[in-house]
Amino acid sequence: MAVKYEAIKTCKQSGARLGKVHTPHGVIETPAFMPVGTLATVKTMSPEELKQMDAHIILSNTYHLFLRPGHDIVKEAGGLHRFMNWDRPILTDSGGFQVFSLSELRKITEEGVHFRNHLNGDKLFLTPEKATEIQNALGADIIMAFDECPPYPAEYDYVKQSLERTSRWAERCLAAHTRPDDQALFAIVQGGMHADLRQQSAAQLTSMDFPGYAIGGLSVGESKPLMYEMLECTVPMLPQDKPRYLMGVGSPDALIEGSIRGIDMFDCVLPTRIARNGTCMTNTGRLVIRNAKYARDYGPLDPNCSCYTCTNYSRAYLRHLIKADETFGIRLTTYHNLHFLLEMMRGVRQAIREDRLLDFRNEFFERYGMDENSKGF
Numbered sequence: 001m002a003v004k005y006e007a008i009k010t011c012k013q014s015g016a017r018l019g020k021v022h023t024p025h026g027v028i029e030t031p032a033f034m035p036v037g038t039l040a041t042v043k044t045m046s047p048e049e050l051k052q053m054d055a056h057i058i059l060s061n062t063y064h065l066f067l068r069p070g071h072d073i074v075k076e077a078g079g080l081h082r083f084m085n086w087d088r089p090i091l092t093d094s095g096g097f098q099v100f101s102l103s104e105l106r107k108i109t110e111e112g113v114h115f116r117n118h119l120n121g122d123k124l125f126l127t128p129e130k131a132t133e134i135q136n137a138l139g140a141d142i143i144m145a146f147d148e149c150p151p152y153p154a155e156y157d158y159v160k161q162s163l164e165r166t167s168r169w170a171e172r173c174l175a176a177h178t179r180p181d182d183q184a185l186f187a188i189v190q191g192g193m194h195a196d197l198r199q200q201s202a203a204q205l206t207s208m209d210f211p212g213y214a215i216g217g218l219s220v221g222e223s224k225p226l227m228y229e230m231l232e233c234t235v236p237m238l239p240q241d242k243p244r245y246l247m248g249v250g251s252p253d254a255l256i257e258g259s260i261r262g263i264d265m266f267d268c269v270l271p272t273r274i275a276r277n278g279t280c281m282t283n284t285g286r287l288v289i290r291n292a293k294y295a296r297d298y299g300p301l302d303p304n305c306s307c308y309t310c311t312n313y314s315r316a317y318l319r320h321l322i323k324a325d326e327t328f329g330i331r332l333t334t335y336h337n338l339h340f341l342l343e344m345m346r347g348v349r350q351a352i353r354e355d356r357l358l359d360f361r362n363e364f365f366e367r368y369g370m371d372e373n374s375k376g377f
Contacts, residue, residue, distance in 0.1 A: 001211060002141065003022065003184035005021055005022075005241055009352060013355050013356055014357040015260070015262065016260050016261075016348075016357050017264070018030070018031075018349055019243075019264060023089040025081060025088055026089055029056060030265060030349075031258075031345060032264065032266070033255060033342060034267040035058050038060065038061045038064050039061070040060050042338070044330050050086075050338070051088070053342050055088070055338070055342060057090065059267045060080060061092065062092050062135055063095030064098065065092075066126075068119070072137065075138070080139050081139065089141045090140040090142075091265075092135050092138050092142075092143050093144045094144040094173075095126060095134070096148060096188075101149075104116075111127055112130070112146075113126050127146070128169040128172040128173045132145075132177050139183070140183065141182075141184065142184050143177075143185050145173040146169050152217075152220040152222055154192055156192075156194060159191060162192075163204075164204075167201065167205060170205055171208060184212055185210060186211065186212040186213060188213075188215070188247070189205060189216065191230075193222055193226055198237075199233060202238060211243075212243040212245065213238045213243070215231065215247065218246065219248045224254065224257070227249075231261040231263070243265060245264065245265040245267075246266050249268055250266060250268020250341065251268075251270060254266075255341070256360070259357065260357060271338050271341050274337065275330060275333035276330050278329075279333075280301055280337060281336075281337050282302040285367070285368045285370075289301070289322055290322055294319045297314065299315060301333075302336070305343075307335060307336050309336040310336060318332060348360065
């Protein structure tokens with residue numbers, strides 16, 4: 001089997017789980033945050049820098065790599081790991097979310113999705129078989145089944161039809177998957193904001209015995225309490241002995257709350273995206289380095305952070321770089337935000353080990369001035 005989940009401990013205080021996901025390119029300690037490298041690169045970061053901050057796994061995007069440079073080129077180059085010089089685990093998503101979010105002109109059929117390339121307008125057609133073929137060529141350790149991600153809000157009947165189509169597509173992805181020995185295909189649970197539909201989706205997909213399961217269609221505009229409610233009704237339906245992945249979630253509060261609810265893996269563009277605007281995650285909350293009050297602040301970005309940025313550069317310098325649109329400024333804020341989340345997840349894992357994750361959450365939220373209804377970042 002390409003991927004195996006090893007359960008290490010369950011937190012007595014919270015029920016969160018500590019584990020390891022074993023893959024052909026190494027071990028992922030969970031709960032884990034995965035930096036997003038959409039186009040085979042985490043924006044402005046080198047693989048060496050990601051290793052410095054001890055990222056165990058990164059995510060790349062099937063849809064974008066299909067458009068450029070093309071999965072055939074990546075395959076010729078020896079696969080995604082060799083192409084981007086990253087020898088640790090990689091996960092590729094199926095492209096489903098991008099087809100639905102980036103392409104306004106699209107038509108969903110039982111066979112697949114007709115859509116237009118968002119770069120040049122070309123007509124394209126993506127099926128479960130094609131999405132699986134592309135990911136087989138890319139060669140990631142974990143690949144995702146092609147799914148339909150319904151918008152929020154959406155009518156109950158539409159969401160029901162959508163999740164049932166997602167289940168049929170998942171079955172077709174399984175049949176098309178040519179590399180089960182070195183690539184683990186995960187299914188994606190859908191069902192919108194309806195507990196019964198979430199449970200129906202989970203039941204259908206777990207009956208097919210995938211190596212792991214993702215929860216999709218959350219963090220799409222709903223409130224945090226509603227997202228947590230959907231997790232609480234979905235996670236118990238998923239197998240104990242397989243990884244659970246919550247897609248597209250990356251705010252510090254949601255990572256902690258998701259871990260408490262039994263999630264093992266998370267990904268999100270949030271830390272890298274807000275870094276490019278000069279917004280930084282710190283141990284006392286959100287800091288916008290562009291603000292004038294930092295013009296003569298010669299202290300570190302976050303006095304409690306040991307990352308390269310905080311060890312070497314001042315808030316005043318970072319503000320100058322970001323205001324001047326210097327790439328180095330974006331590199332430094334990106335490095336800090338990713339390091340911050342990866343370090344926070346180390347703290348989450350240690351708190352599980354010590355049976356004190358609820359205490360960890362309360363201390364963290366108090367420093368941040370947050371509660372579970374906060375929008376975070």
